Amino acid sequence: xxxxxxxxxxxxxxxxxxxxxxxxxxxxxxxxxxxxxxxxxxxxxxxxxxxxxxxxxxxxxxxxxxxxxxxxxxxxxxxxxxxxxxxxxxxxxxxxxxxxxxxxxxxxxxxxxxxxxxxxxxxxxxxxxxxxxxxxxxxxxxxxxxxxxxxxxxxxxxxxxxxxxxxxxxxxxxxxxxxxxxxxxxxxxxxxxxxxxxxxxxxxxxxxxxxxxxxxxxxxxxxxxxxxxxxxxxxxxxxxxxxxxxxxxxxxxxxxxxxxxxxxxxxxxxxxxxxxxxxxxxxxxxxxxxxxxxxxxxxxxxxxxxxxxxxxxxxxxxxxxxxxxxxxxxxxxxxxxxxxxxxxxxxxxxxxxxxxxxxxxxxxxxxxxxxxxxxxxxxxxxxxxxxxx
Amino acid sequence: xxxxxxxxxxxxxxxxxxxxxxxxxxxxxxxxxxxxxxxxxxxxxxxxxxxxxxxxxx
Numbered sequence: 001x002x003x004x005x006x007x008x009x010x011x012x013x014x015x016x017x018x019x020x021x022x023x024x025x026x027x028x029x030x031x032x033x034x035x036x037x038x039x040x041x042x043x044x045x046x047x048x049x050x051x052x053x054x055x056x057x058x059x060x061x062x063x064x065x066x067x068x069x070x071x072x073x074x075x076x077x078x079x080x081x082x083x084x085x086x087x088x089x090x091x092x093x094x095x096x097x098x099x100x101x102x103x104x105x106x107x108x109x110x111x112x113x114x115x116x117x118x119x120x121x122x123x124x125x126x127x128x129x130x131x132x133x134x135x136x137x138x139x140x141x142x143x144x145x146x147x148x149x150x151x152x153x154x155x156x157x158x159x160x161x162x163x164x165x166x167x168x169x170x171x172x173x174x175x176x177x178x179x180x181x182x183x184x185x186x187x188x189x190x191x192x193x194x195x196x197x198x199x200x201x202x203x204x205x206x207x208x209x210x211x212x213x214x215x216x217x218x219x220x221x222x223x224x225x226x227x228x229x230x231x232x233x234x235x236x237x238x239x240x241x242x243x244x245x246x247x248x249x250x251x252x253x254x255x256x257x258x259x260x261x262x263x264x265x266x267x268x269x270x271x272x273x274x275x276x277x278x279x280x281x282x283x284x285x286x287x288x289x290x291x292x293x294x295x296x297x298x299x300x301x302x303x304x305x306x307x308x309x310x311x312x313x314x315x316x317x318x319x320x321x322x323x324x325x326x327x328x329x330x331x332x333x334x335x336x337x338x339x340x341x342x343x344x345x346x347x348x349x350x351x352x353x354x355x356x357x358x359x360x361x362x363x364x365x366x367x368x369x370x371x372x373x374x375x376x377x378x379x380x381x382x383x384x385x386x387x388x389x
Numbered sequence: 390x391x392x393x394x395x396x397x398x399x400x401x402x403x404x405x406x407x408x409x410x411x412x413x414x415x416x417x418x419x420x421x422x423x424x425x426x427x428x429x430x431x432x433x434x435x436x437x438x439x440x441x442x443x444x445x446x447x
Contacts, residue, residue, distance in 0.1 A: 004439045120447045158444040180406070187403030187421070190428035196442065197435040204440060234443055241442045247403060258404075262395070317447055 002043050002157060003244045004196060012039045012153060017251035021175050029148035029171060032252075036151030040117060043157075048114040055116035058086060062126050063147050069133035069140065076134030083126040090119055095319035118157040120316060124283050125150055129164050131287060138165040145171055154248035158241055160259045160279035167254070175253025188247030195240030203233040210370065212378045215385055223386045230373050231366040235264065238277070257282075264365075267347070267357045269333040272365055280316075284309050306338065307331035317372070322379055326371040333364055 002008055016035035020028055037056060045053040065082070068075040088096075097108040129146070132138040141149070141164065149167050150156075175181070206229035209218065218226075242259035249256045263276035273281050285294075292305045307328060314327015341347075348354065370379040399405045400412065401424045408417055 002445065003442065004436075115446070117445075158442065158447065183421075184403045184406060187401075187424065187428075189403075190425060190432070191402045194428050194431045197439050198431045200443075201435065201438050201440055204438075237443045241444060243403075250403075 003241060004193065013248050013251065020252050021178060025174065029144035032148040033144060033151050036153045036156065039153040044117040047117060052114055052116060058116065059150055063143060063150065066129060066146055067143060069130055071134060071136035073134060076130045079130035080127055083123045087119055087123040090115055092319045121159050121161060122150060122156060124161050127287060128283065132164065141168055154245045155256055160242060160245060160257045161283050162256055170254045181250050181253050185247040185250030188250060189244050192240040192243030192247060195236045195243065200233045200237035200240060203229045207233050210374055212381055215378065215382050220385050220389055223382060227370055228366055230369045234369065264362055265358050266361055267354055268361055269337050269364065272361055284313055288312055303335045306335045310334060320375060322371045322374065322376040325376065326368050329368045329371065
């Protein structure tokens with residue numbers, strides 16, 4: 001729950017943001033650290049008990065190791081490796097060992113599996129810092145500043161994924177314009193809550209039917225509506241979440257990156273991804289696509305890079321074959337779009353093709369959601385019933 | 390016209406700071422109050438059924 005609980009606002013956001021604005025400069029990072037730690041302990045304990053809360057040690061360990069990072073240093077590689085390893089163990093252990101053995105007969109299965117709160121997101125921030133320190137792109141900051149960066153609770157759980165070099169100047173600057181920041185921030189939070197409660201949660205009545213049992217019993221004509229409902233729900237849910245995160249950060253006087261820019265209705269899949277989960281797309285471009293060679297390699301390699309990046313994006317969203325299919329689907333769409341652009345040159349500006357391409361992009365994006373929200377078996381059943389009957 | 394509509398929505402939603410010209414002054418303040426009132430009303434109306442955010446499980 002978190003952002004839609006009263007305790008988030010009463011115990012964490014309002015007191016910490018007010019204290020942050022009143023405190024002298026050297027204390028401000030530590031206010032974030034104290035409240036961020038309290039936030040993590042409180043909500044992680046609620047979700048995964050003692051061991052969930054104990055994962056706060058991951059942040060403390062990472063912050064200590066980060067003090068060893070220097071440009072071209074091997075410690076940075078170790079930092080990258082440990083962050084990926086932690087994510088691999090917590091998120092993918094049962095999935096990967098399950099590929100080796102039959103699901104029920106997996107002797108390596110981790111029975112008490114749990115996911116530390118926000119691990120997929122804070123891993124990317126750890127990775128980014130280690131990578132950029134190695135490349136000499138970002139300064140080290142003090143221990144307090146780095147802890148404030150990773151424990152900044154408005155963005156800790158589900159982004160937007162921040163960059164240290166963007167965050168640091170805002171942390172060091174004295175927050176001004178209290179009234180405007182709070183008016184804009186509270187407005188943003190209210191809008192996010194409306195998106196979540198009156199759109200996303202309302203659609204749950206339809207999206208709850210996206211399971212094998214209901215798909216088998218349903219009239220096939222209703223299936224596209226259920227799929228569409230999920231497409232609208234996930235947009236309202238995640239953009240609502242991002243609104244609350246961005247609005248919460250604004251109460252501190254800190255602006256964090258935007259995550260959405262009207263993605264539905266974009267005229268091609270590339271534009272869609274530039275406007276959907278923007279902070280993730282940028283992270284994947286900077287830390288996966290470009291290191292793979294980006295667009296400076298041969299044509300077949302570029303297509304392979306695009307599909308690889310989207311496969312990683314799919315796998316990052318969840319440990320399951322269905323997420324891989326979802327990622328590859330988008331990879332193929334992006335590769336297909338690139339091929340089409342090379343073949344046909346600049347896109348038409350005539351209103352009819354523009355409109356048709358917007359509709360086609362919307363349909364193709366929404367057609368992939370069943371693989372995102374259901375296991376592979378159910379998603380295939382969905383399409384079998386939809387197309388064959 | 391579509392751009393103005395979008396800028397207005399983004400301003401009223403708290404996403405942008407620059408006020409669209411026709412919302413400057415008293416009318417803009419009223420519009421912002423109306424957005425808050427409507428938002429609080431909708432949150433109050435629907436808060437009983439709220440569930441976990443999807444991306445928290447990622």
